[in-house]
Amino acid sequence: MQIDAALLQYNNKPLRVPSGASQVQGSGARVADASHVDKKSKLFEQCQEFESIFVKMMLKEMRNSVDKSDSLLSGGWAEDIYSDMLDDQYSKTMAKSAGFGLADQLYKQLAQA
Numbered sequence: 001m002q003i004d005a006a007l008l009q010y011n012n013k014p015l016r017v018p019s020g021a022s023q024v025q026g027s028g029a030r031v032a033d034a035s036h037v038d039k040k041s042k043l044f045e046q047c048q049e050f051e052s053i054f055v056k057m058m059l060k061e062m063r064n065s066v067d068k069s070d071s072l073l074s075g076g077w078a079e080d081i082y083s084d085m086l087d088d089q090y091s092k093t094m095a096k097s098a099g100f101g102l103a104d105q106l107y108k109q110l111a112q113a
Contacts, residue, residue: 036111037104043111047103048095054102056091063087 038044063083068074075082095103 037107041107044103044107047106047110050106051100051103052091052095055094055098055100056087059087059091060084 094100
């Protein structure tokens with residue numbers, strides 16, 4: 001996987017839902033109400049960590065779905081370790097900036113209890 005400037009720019013931009021929208025167009029997904037979420041609390045940090053783990057699992061499965069070429073330049077176990085660490089960093093960044101909403105919903109559920 002080649003990382004270029006366009007990919008880095010894309011990864012660092014948060015996804016935006018149009019203001020006043022109650023639903024993401026075409027997806028059927030409801031937009032989470034961000035009110036009542038204390039983003040500085042320890043509970044929210046743990047919820048965001050859980051979202052990061054979930055995203056890492058998705059990235060790992062996506063990477064496994066692509067055939068590896070058994071070429072002369074195959075990285076072997078070192079490439080596997082590097083890919084795992086890269087997926088870990090991607091997942092942490094995505095959980096903070098992509099706005100999946102899993103951490104928000106989990107926080108709301110756990111804060112009620």
